[in-house]
Amino acid sequence: MKHLPKIIFLLAALSLLGMFIAPIWRISLLAPQYPQQLTMYIWINQITGDEAGTLQNINILNHYVGMKEINPDSIPELVYFPKIILGMAALGLVFALINNKKFWIAWVVILSILGILGIYDFYLWLYDYGHNLSPEAAIKVPGMAYQPPLIGTKMLLNFKASSWPHWGSAFIVTAMLGAAYAVYLKGKLKKQV
Amino acid sequence: MRSTTAIFSTLLIASLFVYSGCGNGGNGSGAIGTSSAAEKVYVAPGEYDSYYEFFSGGFSGQVTVHGLPSGRLLKIIPVFSVDAETGYGFNEETKPMLMTTYGFIPWDDAHHPKLSQTNGVHDGKFLFINGNNTPRIARIDLRYFETTEIIQIPNSGGCHASPYPTQNTEYLVAATRFSVPTPQEDVPLDQESYKKNFKGTFTFITGGEEPGNMDIAFQILVPGYDYDKTHSGKGVSHGWSFFTSYNVEQANTLKEKNASQYDKDYIAAVNWKKAEEYIKQGKFHEWPSEYYHNYYDEKTQTATATKKKGVKVLIPSECPGIVYYLPTPKSPHGVDVDPTGKFIVGSGKLSADLTVHSFEKMLAAIEAENFDEVIDGIPVLNFDAIHAGTVSSGGLGPLHTEFDGRGHGYTSFFISSEVVKWSLDNFEVVDRIPAYYSIGHLSIPGGGSMKPWENGKYLIAMNKITKDRYLPTGPELAHSAQLYDISGDKMELLLDFPTMGEPHYAQGILASVIKDSQVKFYKLEENEHPHKALNENETRIERNGNEVHIYMTMIRSHFAPDNIEGIKVGDKVYFHVTNLEQDWDVPHGLAVMGARTSEILVMPGQTETLVWEPQAEGVYPFYCTDFCSALHQEMQGYVRVSPKNSNVKIKWSLDDEVHEL
Missing domain, CATH: 2.130.10.10 (YVTN repeat-like/Quinoprotein amine dehydrogenase)
Structure with missing residues (x-):
């Protein structure tokens, strides 16, 4: 019983690694010609599609309205986000061993700030893709921007764009809630003693 | 008064018969209960047929694929004849x-x-x-x-x-x-x-x-x-x-x-x-x-x-x-x-009857050497020793039999233009239905195998004579086919549809057996074509004497390269074109003005080659033939052809990228 908070905190920290086994976000494009939808998955370290050619197909559609090509190699976040997550998991491991509630609170706060910054950064990318359009685009619709919603569904010309968190996000939420619960449990045990 | 009513009722009934019997010109639809037949063949928009039916094209040399029960044409597969649509041949x-x-033969007669x-x-x-x-x-x-x-x-x-x-x-x-x-x-x-x-x-x-x-x-x-x-x-x-x-x-x-x-x-x-x-x-x-x-x-x-x-x-x-x-x-x-493999059914096409031989009796006759004579070393078995029974049909000109797996044979009768259903137990006729007109082969999906699909649900008649079945189209008419429901005791005519060429025979298979194994496009990374270009950086032109090889790519909505110079009269120009798309149903075509060949129609991930021998100097446009996208009309380019002895260098470009040989 005495070690329970520490174990929970440890598991919470390690659950961050789950972000590498599933995408954290998905964006789907639905149109009559694409009844199966074009679905793009955003991982902590890569961007994939439901088929090998999905990204190419999205880029082909996007280029008609002048959107930039989505090229995973040119997105630095896909390189340093994984490092941050690994760092946070390692830090969590150390903090679990230190077994100090204040360190744990700090960890939860840092992780929450990072999470919010991550979503804000994602929003900035979406904004940039949707608004930063080539002046030489073949199809120009006055006043139209092609920014998909952060969460939810929106019509973009003939496409219905849907953007939702995916399973990978559950791991960071688990990490935050788990660590917070460990903090609570540790405080409760101390009072009992 | 009573007699007047009787006359009126008779007229009314007669008119109903006339009305229901004259749905298509003079000859009667032949279908019983038109609305229930319509329901049985209706495949709603976006829904799939339950069968693929492969028809031979006869003198077209090809195979056509129809869906059943709708009869809709799904595809023409070029086989023995060249096909300018796909570039086959x-x-x-x-x-x-x-x-x-x-040597090279551009045609054949595809039968079975x-x-x-x-x-x-x-x-x-x-x-x-x-x-x-x-x-x-x-x-x-x-x-x-x-x-x-x-x-x-x-x-x-x-x-x-x-x-x-x-x-x-x-x-x-x-x-x-x-x-x-x-x-x-x-x-x-x-x-x-x-x-x-x-x-x-x-x-x-x-x-x-x-x-x-x-x-x-x-x-x-x-x-x-x-x-x-x-x-x-x-x-x-x-x-x-x-x-x-x-x-x-x-x-x-x-x-x-x-x-x-x-x-x-x-x-x-x-x-x-x-x-x-x-x-x-x-x-x-x-x-x-x-x-x-x-x-x-x-x-x-x-x-x-x-x-x-x-x-x-x-x-x-x-x-x-x-x-x-x-x-x-x-x-x-x-x-x-x-x-079961027990009965061998011969259709004596100049007679009224079917002859059924027993495989077991045949083996026994061979064992007993019950031979009438021997021709060039081939023993002729005694007819009575191998004969299992005769189907006395009442029709004329039996051609071909298939089976429902429920103990019945169905035989096409060319001369009497009908399908006759008979029992494998007693060789008695149990039902018959007209075909329009002069049926050749018939097809029950799986009906020639050991397992007719769905216990023999449908039968297709492929007919040699069409006459008045459809709107007239000049002297040459599409051959007619009819679809029957054979699941019940009585055969029912459901549908009549035109076919391509002269279908001699068809085979049907339950759609679920093959529809999920369909290849949707060729994967670029598996393309081993000797003249492929897997991305725009690999596009180039090579000259070897008067042979010019253009390694070109296509993707919505441009060719790379799209301007080509340095071709000369007398050159043999090979357009090796790779479609870089990796999505289902995005083919691109290529046609060159004056090229004495067909277009090529290139599937995603595929490479195909069109050969062009320009005969006169000038500028020749080429373009995409398959409406691929909103900017399909813009998918085009030019080849400059110079005189035989000119010094114009091979040069190719796309947008701002210019290359020279």
């Missing part, structure tokens, strides 16, 4: 498919589509079809719905009784339709010469199970009759193949009369397992016959034509027990084996 990749020992089998059941892997005119058998790969292999059959004068695979597709079979001097030689055409010099062959072809290795296993030299139809045994009769013959009279002229004189012709029963033993023992003659084997490799996306030489020939008089003749009345057309 025009582009460099597929020209070798149509090579023969006679047959699906590959595993344990006597259609497995949905391949469709085989024979070319009747210049004897050949083709394979269509049902992952791609494309012709991928064609083998030529030597020592044959027309390939009609073919390809009818054995129970596990161990062999595809073929018999000569027109007996000819075998091997070929220059002989007179009189009666004496015919009897002396003309021979037939039965051919057994291996390699059907897997792509790429079709080959002639052996041929059996048989008397010079006409051989018409075939079926391989199944179940108890597995190991045997049956071929009908006519012109046992060996008439050499006016065959419509002279080949129709005898009461009986023969069904040849071939014990191919026994033949295999003789081959192993080396009891064959090696003939230096030449033939072509053409194979389209889906990896290199290119066909190669290989000339082969040498076949093993078995002669029945030297190999007892490989061929027997079963006497069968009146120039039998179809020879059909029921799903």
Whole structure:
């Protein structure tokens, strides 16, 4: 019983690694010609599609309205986000061993700030893709921007764009809630003693 | 007053009959209960048919795929004839498919589509079809719905009784339709010469199970009759193949009369397992016959034509027990084996009756040597000893029988233009229904195999005469087909639809067996075409004397490169074009002004080659022929052609990227 908070905190920290086994976000494009939808998955370290050619197909559609090509190699976040997550998991491991509630609170706060910054950064990318359009685009619709919603569904010309968190996000939420619960449990045990 | 009412009611009833009976011009729809028939064939928008039905195109040389029960045309698969729509037989990749020992042949007469089998059941892997005119058998790969292999059959004068695979597709079979001097030689055409010099062959072809290795296993030299139809045994009769013959009279002229004189012709029963033993023992003659084997490799996306030489020939008089003749009345057309393999049904096309032979009785007669005579080493079995029964149909001109797996045979009657349903228990007729008009073959999906699908739900009639069935279209009419529901006690006409060419036969398969194994596009990383360009950085132009090779790509909505200079009059220009798309149903086409060939239609991930020999200087546009996108009309380019002796350098460009050789 005495070690329970520490174990929970440890598991919470390690659950961050789950972000590498599933995408954290998905964006789907639905149109009559694409009844199966074009679905793009955003991982902590890569961007994939439901088929090998999905990204190419999205880029082909996007280029008609002048959107930039989505090229995973040119997105630095896909390189340093994984490092941050690994760092946070390692830090969590150390903090679990230190077994100090204040360190744990700090960890939860840092992780929450990072999470919010991550979503804000994602929003900035979406904004940039949707608004930063080539002046030489073949199809120009006055006043139209092609920014998909952060969460939810929106019509973009003939496409219905849907953007939702995916399973990978559950791991960071688990990490935050788990660590917070460990903090609570540790405080409760101390009072009992 | 009472009589007036009676007259009015009679008139009313009569008018109802007239109304329901005259749905289409003069001839009656023939369908019972039009609204319930409509429901049975209605496939709602966006829904799928439950069957693929593969029709031979006859003199079109191709195969057409329709959906059932709607009858909708799904695809035309080019097989033996060139096809300007897809570039089949025009582009460099597929020209070798149509090579023969006679050279390149752009046409044939495609007759009998047959699906590959595993344990006597259609497995949905391949469709085989024979070319009747210049004897050949083709394979269509049902992952791609494309012709991928064609083998030529030597020592044959027309390939009609073919390809009818054995129970596990161990062999595809073929018999000569027109007996000819075998091997070929220059002989007179009189009666004496015919009897002396003309021979037939039965051919057994291996390699059907897997792509790429079709080959002639052996041929059996048989008397010079006409051989018409075939079926391989199944179940108890597995190991045997049956071929009908006519012109046992060996008439050499006016065959419509002279080949129709005898009461009986023969069904040849071939014990191919026994033949295999003789081959192993080396009891064959090696003939230096030449033939072509053409194979389209889906990896290199290119066909190669290989000339082969040498076949093993078995002669029945030297190999007892490989061929027997079963006497069968009146120039039998179809020879059909029921799903159990016990009955061999001969359709005497100049008579009213079907003759059913018993396989077990046949074996007993062979065992007892109950022979009437022996012809060229082939024993003729005693008719009464092998006869299981006769179906006295009341119709005329039976051609072909299939089965529902519920104990019934269904036979097409050409002359009386009807389908007759009969019982395999007592050989009694149980039902009949008209066909419009003069039905040739019929098809029950799976009805020639050991497992008719859904216990024989549908039957298709393929008719030779159309007349007034559809809106008139000048002198030439599409051949008609009818769909019947045969699931109940009474056959019901559901649908009438036009077909392509002259469908001789069709095979149906439950859609679920093959629809999920369809290839949607070629993966670029698996493209092994020798002239591929896998991205725009690989596009280039190479000159080798007067041969110019352009390595080009296409993607929505441009060619790379799209401006080409330095081509000269007298050059032979190869456009090797790779479609970089990786999505289903995004083909791009290429056509060049003045090119004396067809377009090419390139599937995603595929490379194809169009050859152009410009004859005059000038600027020649080229463009995408398949409406690919909103900017399809902009998908175009130019080639500058300079005089033969000009110094214009090879130069190619796209947007701001300019390259020079």
